[in-house]
Amino acid sequence: MTVPASGEQHEISAGALKAVVTEVGGALRSFTDDGRDLVVPFDAAVPRKHYRGSVLAPWPNRTGDGRWSWQGVEQRLALTEPDRACALHGLVCWQPWDLVERSSDSVVLGTTVWPQAGYPGHVDLRVSYRLVEEGPDAGLTWELEATGVGGVPAPYGTSIHPYLVAGPGRVDDWTFELSAGATLVVDPERLLPVLDAEGREQLRPVDGSDLDFRGGAPLRGRSVDDAYARLSGPTAGSARVLAADGTGVAMHWDPQDCPWVQVHTADRPEPEDDRVGLAVEPMTCPPDALRTGTDLRVLERGQSTRSWWRIEPLRTPAASDAGGGS
Numbered sequence: 001m002t003v004p005a006s007g008e009q010h011e012i013s014a015g016a017l018k019a020v021v022t023e024v025g026g027a028l029r030s031f032t033d034d035g036r037d038l039v040v041p042f043d044a045a046v047p048r049k050h051y052r053g054s055v056l057a058p059w060p061n062r063t064g065d066g067r068w069s070w071q072g073v074e075q076r077l078a079l080t081e082p083d084r085a086c087a088l089h090g091l092v093c094w095q096p097w098d099l100v101e102r103s104s105d106s107v108v109l110g111t112t113v114w115p116q117a118g119y120p121g122h123v124d125l126r127v128s129y130r131l132v133e134e135g136p137d138a139g140l141t142w143e144l145e146a147t148g149v150g151g152v153p154a155p156y157g158t159s160i161h162p163y164l165v166a167g168p169g170r171v172d173d174w175t176f177e178l179s180a181g182a183t184l185v186v187d188p189e190r191l192l193p194v195l196d197a198e199g200r201e202q203l204r205p206v207d208g209s210d211l212d213f214r215g216g217a218p219l220r221g222r223s224v225d226d227a228y229a230r231l232s233g234p235t236a237g238s239a240r241v242l243a244a245d246g247t248g249v250a251m252h253w254d255p256q257d258c259p260w261v262q263v264h265t266a267d268r269p270e271p272e273d274d275r276v277g278l279a280v281e282p283m284t285c286p287p288d289a290l291r292t293g294t295d296l297r298v299l300e301r302g303q304s305t306r307s308w309w310r311i312e313p314l315r316t317p318a319a320s321d322a323g324g325g326s
Contacts, residue, residue, distance in 0.1 A: 050273065084191065086190065097109035125146050125147075156299050178214070237258075
């Protein structure tokens with residue numbers, strides 16, 4: 001029997017909702033509502049492209065030059081984004097995740113980040129996916145728990161990397177809503193933070209720019225690959241991507257846990273991949289956090305932290321008000 005490139009496939013369902021989670025990366029391969037894609041899927045037989053559905057840990061986003069210091073020791077990570085000379089999206093995207101628990105509507109997988117060149121931490125990870133068809137928690141709840149298990153305090157941050165699909169067409173056919181008042185100032189070539197004289201990140205208000213999606217705005221003609229901050233208001237922990245008829249998909253999270261959100265319109269040179277979905281990545285820390293330390297968590301031996309995200313189908317315009325947490 002040929003083993004798929006993404007390993008064992010874990011299928012779960014609840015009513016019209018169906019999802020497939022892969023052994024490789026503990027990733028979300030597909031999520032549908034009555035056959036409608038809510039995320040851009042990938043083929044089980046080939047390696048996933050563009051981090052679709054990935055779990056990002058023990059850091060999300062970029063670490064510039066792969067070089068950072070921990071407890072006075074310089075660390076050097078492999079440059080997994082060589083064009084920008086960055087270490088991108090952590091260490092577990094291609095690791096096998098072992099099955100821990102499974103039911104018809106949920107699955108739990110686990111893996112370990114071992115101490116290695118460039119990262120001295122030792123962290124156990126458990127990712128869970130749970131489907132609920134109706135009610136306040138409707139959709140797919142995606143949860144990640146990290147526990148320090150080594151003798152060295154482990155620096156840690158996380159996010160996920162789904163490309164949301166509102167409905168027919170591509171990004172230019174949809175609108176987006178996110179209650180964020182600023183974006184991180186970055187070097188446009190490498191997308192790394194531009195620090196001020198005191199070594200701190202700088203934020204730029206979104207007022208009057210193409211990056212302002214408060215209250216909702218069309219995505220047509222807007223190219224976005226930015227980290228958002230200053231989440232505020234009753235929908236601070238929610239984002240929505242809507243099709244022309246008002247149906248679509250929403251994402252929810254805890255804005256205290258994930259105060260940063262990377263948004264990417266998936267502008268790609270390959271026609272088949274260009275702007276096919278909107279990446280919405282609520283993050284516990286900003287880009288380059290291993291180097292700056294901003295919002296970076298430190299897991300002592302036996303200490304755990306948990307983050308959750310929920311992807312919700314918006315089935316009718318009347319049901320499209322951004323919902324609350326999990």
